Amino acid sequence: MILPKIPVGDFVETAVFRVELHLGWFLDIISNFLDLIISGFSDILMYFPPFVIALFFAFLAYFTGNKNLKLAVGTFAGFLLIENLELWELSMETLSLVISSTFLALVIGIPLGILTAKSDLLFHILKPLLDLMQTMPSFVYLIPALIFFGLGNVPGMIATLVFAMPPAIRLTNLGIRQVPLELKEVADAFGSTPLQKLFKVELPVALPTIMAGVNQCIMLSLSMVVISAMIGARGLGYQVLFGIQRVDIGMGFEAGLGIVIIAVILDRITQNLSQGK
């Protein structure tokens, strides 16, 4: 039995091409806007000397981690090591990419999560989409991002956004759905409006779960930011790629170490946020 091949590839190709052709101006606006966010964050991070930034993160770790001194010292030492390895600027670029894509992912993802928790219909529509976003190999996002936005930080950020957003949506949805029925009844029985119910009962009770989603989101962002070096996003990932191309084991390892340090620090800080208090 010979059936003609369904031209899925051709179809996607045409669609992407058409979007590029007709909506190019719109994509440019988005691109400029995103670029502004990224360079905003990176400008801030670069403006201060490494010592100040390291100190800032150490304090952040100290206060979010219930005054955990070890964590603060470790954070400070980690940043100093990055500076010592002469990876500071690359690290800050990576960090600003992570922060800006996480920021956007949360701004979009958390409200979407709330909506999916409230509407079973939306949940059923969004669920396969989220599955698709998470199971599709991350490299695949690079191609349309590349076509729409060219080379550079912005397509990297878009790919990262798509990859990192699902857990924020899922866990927000889960957190709100898991709020015990009795607590929802309390909100209603005492005469709360739907918004009061959301902000005074559901979101606070769901907060630990939502923060777990934030943590996931940051971790996925970081991993994707590294991969998006393949389409020209700058930062530590680019250095790793460079190391691979030149078979420079030492350079690759150093950059990889920088990524690990940033990952661990961000993970601890956000984990403490989700468990704390």
Place this chain on the structure above:
Amino acid sequence: MEKNTKLEVRNVNKIFGRNPQRAISLLNKGLSKSEIFEKTKQTVGLNNVNFEVNEGEIFVIMGLSGSGKSTLLRCLNRLIEPTAGEILIDGKDITKMSAEELRYTRRTKLGMVFQNFALLPHRTVLDNVAYGLEIQGIPKKERYSRALEAIETVGLKGYENSRITQLSGGMKQRVGLARALANEPDILLMDEAFSALDPLIRSDMQDELLALEDRVQKTIIFVSHDLDEALKLGDRIALMKDGEVVQIGTPEEILTEPADSYVSRFVAGVDRSKIFTAESVMKRPEPLVSINSGPRVALQLMKEYGISSIFVVEGKSRLLKGVLMIKDVVEALKSKRKLESIIREVPSIPPGMPLYEIIPLIADSDYPLPVVDEKGKLKGIIIRGTVLGALAMSEDATEEASAGGDEPVQEDKNEEIFSNSCQQGNSMPVINHSSEVEKPGKTSEAMEVKI
């Protein structure tokens, strides 16, 4: 007491399913719950429920799990929408209210206490209690002062800044109660409020609820699966089965006149010693001797009635002075002493004391126990035989006793000491059908047994 209807439930039905109207019409045709489930795959949650709750009353909705009692309670404030019927609160039908009106009614008239406390874990005790006021937009200062008042009412003063996780179960439910009280609602809906507490704490909380009810006079609708709890708390009880109300009545009516075999099986295991009070088992205090009479009169009366002890009272209002023992009277006659000098003090019992508290007292006593009201007036006496009679009472025994009791009921003739005053067919009916039955616990503060 004048009875104002606070809440009225008329023909309320609740169907869980996709096509409730069909199930309702089948219900009206008289099909049973299981038949309807077979035909439509829909569950009948409530089947034509009707009752009224009076102002200031504790109305207990009781039944086993799955009987629809929690569903019914949630229909009252529309946490669950009833499928059909009317629910009138102060004459207004809550089922027809708009979202805005409903919110207003919930905020001002209906407080709710939940089985598993349902406290907000991210808030302190104070902020939990103030929740209802907060969402009404009441300024911080006022809502905190009102919340503090409610916290004090439930006896948690000093804990207002504690975190919820630091509290024990009993304290959590006090917070839950305070939260409901802070709004100053007319009606308290309590959903198995004490079921999650361990037995001792549960019993304490029940007592406190009754004491609270005496002070604030709320209308309370209390859901419970525990018959003892229902009998203890309820002014009236609605017994539910399969979404229907089987019987509504006072605790004594439920116990003594069960509407059908289901109710009588239900109440078969009840500990009657917790339901009956001194008042409902006491006998008429006869004979009595006045404090002004001499020992000879006392001896004469004791001989006449064949008893070994007699109570001494003063004046027309029968103020209890004490008890005379026959041997003391005989001695007094020989030594020509006055009556007053041989009166013994007796522990007295308030009319509301439950039977189970009386049992140990009477077991240790050499003479009947006097039931005395708060003014010191002797209302009646309790002898060992009547206590046993009330405990052993079946329906037949009740009829016999209330028919007049021509013979001393379950009297142990050998126990001469206790056989006084149960003679001449004037024993009081064992069951007190009057509507104002004192409940155990209500008077627990007044319980002062002088031994």
